[in-house]
Amino acid sequence: MNCFVFLKGEDGVQELVTPPLDGTILPGVTRDSVLSLCRGWGEFKVSERAITMSEIEKAISNGQLIEMFGCGTACIVSPIKEIVYQGRSLAIPLDPKDPKSEAGPLTRRLFDTILAIQHGEIPSEWSVTID
Helix, strand or coil, X not given: CEEEEEEECCCCCEEEEECCCXXXXXXXXXXXXXXXXXXXXXXXXXXXXXCCHHHHHHHHHCCCEEEEEEEECCCEEEEECEEEECCEEEECCCCCCCCCCCCCHHHXXXXXXXXXXXXXXXXXXXXXXXX
């Protein structure tokens, strides 16, 4: 499973970050699909770069962390709502507009889009619909 962090930088720019393929991260079809979709939407910056727990902690404390999710073949995308780091529990926001939500808006959108592509409901260069 690959991890994605969606945050707002100090400059106000929204950025989706996932670690680069440097030999410690597995390249995956779902990871690549998430990156391709988000880059294609062109709504926020998409980066493959190192991200540290101190950066995540700072984003949480400053209210700049929007959401986090993991992705992989079996789950497509799965929200992350809590991280335990150095014995402390860090709450990860899901959807501030819907406190009962179990996933953030980006996580839901990616899940719905990838599933719709897989089912042939959305045309995609990634698949061929068979009648």
